[in-house]
Amino acid sequence: MKIQDRCILVAEDDLTSRTALQLTLQKWGYVPLIAEDGEAAWEILQGKEAPRLLILDWMMPKLHGIDLLRRIRSMKQESSFYIIMLTTRDSTEDIIEGLDAGADDYLTKPFNPGELRARVNVGFRVLDLQESLEKRILELQKAVEHIQTLQDILPICSFCKKIRNDTGYWDQVESYIAKHSKTRFSHGICPDCLQQHYPEFSDEVLKK
Structure with a gap:
């Protein structure tokens, strides 16, 4: 006290x-x-x-x-x-x-x-x-600010998908979201990318 x-x-x-x-x-x-x-x-x-x-x-x-x-x-x-x-x-x-x-x-x-x-x-x-x-x-005010931040229109690169932050620099999508929320990322490989980058494994994985 x-x-x-x-x-x-x-x-x-x-x-x-x-x-x-x-x-x-x-x-x-x-x-x-x-x-x-x-x-x-x-x-x-x-x-x-x-x-x-x-x-x-x-x-x-x-x-x-x-x-x-x-x-x-x-x-x-x-x-x-x-x-x-x-x-x-x-x-x-x-x-x-x-x-x-x-x-x-x-x-x-x-x-x-x-x-x-x-x-x-x-x-x-x-x-x-x-x-x-x-x-x-x-x-509650801080929570609303976080929600409003994530609801804003985000400038995103059409090719590399980086997001331009408030200071004009470009961040990776996961980096930007992590800074503006409490979201944590766990990386994996989607089926399309698996087939594109690892074709020798894709058929075997997709059969399972």
């Missing part, structure tokens, strides 16, 4: 809440990365190994959690994020606004450790499923 799969970004400006979250997550075996404001959290997310699961407070200096959330959802990233809003704002309107802004889950303070742990576990399961789906999609 990569260290990234155990990291959780915690963006919280309140020292008491931040310390409680940090100690709780560490007790469960996670590695919390702490940001004391929204801008610091944004900087952490610019790294190549940024955490995929985030716990964001709403009201923070420099950049509010809800604005950070919108910024994250507007960016183009290769990996998905699972974002939990953890805030004192507990009205129905606030919950709707947070979810509409792109939060995957919403919890109010003070948090219940058991509930938080369950929500974090759900977050990592979702991220694992997304990663598995992304790998399958990539595999």
Whole structure:
């Protein structure tokens, strides 16, 4: 398991809440990365190994959690994020606004450790499923590319039957197909070629 799969970004400006979250997550075996404001959290997310699961407070200096959330959802990233809003704002309107802004889950303070742990576990399961789906999609895309390559019109020599590749060079048919598919070749001699090149054996073989 990569260290990234155990990291959780915690963006919280309140020292008491931040310390409680940090100690709780560490007790469960996670590695919390702490940001004391929204801008610091944004900087952490610019790294190549940024955490995929985030716990964001709403009201923070420099950049509010809800604005950070919108910024994250507007960016183009290769990996998905699972974002939990953890805030004192507990009205129905606030919950709707947070979810509409792109939060995957919403919890109010003070948090219940058991509930938080369950929500974090759900977050990592979702991220694992997304990663598995992304790998399958990539595999399918590669398979389609192979099929499309083999369905293209191939320039082939009328005499020697070599095929011109994408770089302008001429390959043997079996060499070209081997490069563009997983096909393996087993060589033999067809009856016509046997009769042409080995006439002394052809009659005997054809009788069998």
